[in-house]
Amino acid sequence: MTYINISGYKFINLNNLQGLQQNLKTHCLNLGLKGTILLGNEGINAFLSGNRTAIDRFYECLLICGLPKIEFKESFSDAPPFDRMIVKIKPEIVTMGVPELNVAKQPAPTVSATTFKQWIDENKDVIILDTRNTYEVGIGKFKNAIHLGIENFRAFPQAINTLPPEYKDKTIVTYCTGGIRCEKAAPYLLSQGFKDVYQLEGGILKYLEECGETHYEGECFVFDKRIAVDAQLAETATTQCIACRHPVTHEEQQSPLFIAGISCPHCHDGSVAEP
Numbered sequence: 001m002t003y004i005n006i007s008g009y010k011f012i013n014l015n016n017l018q019g020l021q022q023n024l025k026t027h028c029l030n031l032g033l034k035g036t037i038l039l040g041n042e043g044i045n046a047f048l049s050g051n052r053t054a055i056d057r058f059y060e061c062l063l064i065c066g067l068p069k070i071e072f073k074e075s076f077s078d079a080p081p082f083d084r085m086i087v088k089i090k091p092e093i094v095t096m097g098v099p100e101l102n103v104a105k106q107p108a109p110t111v112s113a114t115t116f117k118q119w120i121d122e123n124k125d126v127i128i129l130d131t132r133n134t135y136e137v138g139i140g141k142f143k144n145a146i147h148l149g150i151e152n153f154r155a156f157p158q159a160i161n162t163l164p165p166e167y168k169d170k171t172i173v174t175y176c177t178g179g180i181r182c183e184k185a186a187p188y189l190l191s192q193g194f195k196d197v198y199q200l201e202g203g204i205l206k207y208l209e210e211c212g213e214t215h216y217e218g219e220c221f222v223f224d225k226r227i228a229v230d231a232q233l234a235e236t237a238t239t240q241c242i243a244c245r246h247p248v249t250h251e252e253q254q255s256p257l258f259i260a261g262i263s264c265p266h267c268h269d270g271s272v273a274e275p
Helices: 017-031 052-064 113-121 153-162 165-169 180-191 203-211
Strands: 003-011 034-040 043-050 073-077 085-089 126-130 140-142 171-175 196-200 216-218
Touching: 003 052, 003 180, 017 034, 017 052, 017 085, 043 052, 073 203, 113 126, 113 203, 126 140, 153 180, 171 180, 171 203, 180 196, 180 203, 196 203, 203 216
Parallel strands: 034 085, 126 171, 171 196
Antiparallel strands: 003 043, 003 073, 034 043, 140 216
């Protein structure tokens, strides 16, 4: 059986979260779906897996529950990457620690994958800013991208203070895995005086889908059992260390410092914190 894995989100001001939580959980359980849905006053963020019929019915359920159409990215696997079905209410659907930021009302402009590729092809003067965590960047990123060295997205607001002051007058494109973090990071940058900031629409996954591996180096970390995908969005041999939870590439697994089920090159000396 082929499983359809979907990920998608929408920044939209939501009310009656408890009622929405119960309705969505009931629909998902009845459809046999597994995964996680996060709900908050700022919107919805969902990662689900199921068969084709169940996924299509879920899309219909969202409309029945009064939610707008959400663009979901789909990939395929031979087994479900999730173990259970969870619907949670949280202060933020992606935690930055700035709940007062209203992305739905004050969004940043987007740049499509194809236009972003064209800008790089043409050597446009643009700063490419990776908003992801260090362990994600370690297995893949856009060429010449700047990373803030953060271990979680909550550190992003403080970390931007390390950027050179002249970047406030530069064109900046923010990116992340699927778009949700950069869609929040970009308006925050604008609120802090950066003048020309874009978010990469659909993130790395949309870029790989539409443009392939051009200008991208390595794999893309994903937050499910697959751990990482390649430029064709297929699962790779990268695994996750059971001790520190850090992704371990196929090459790193050849190291004598990698002992399956015990440690990896990132934590063998006990110096690396869990992601």
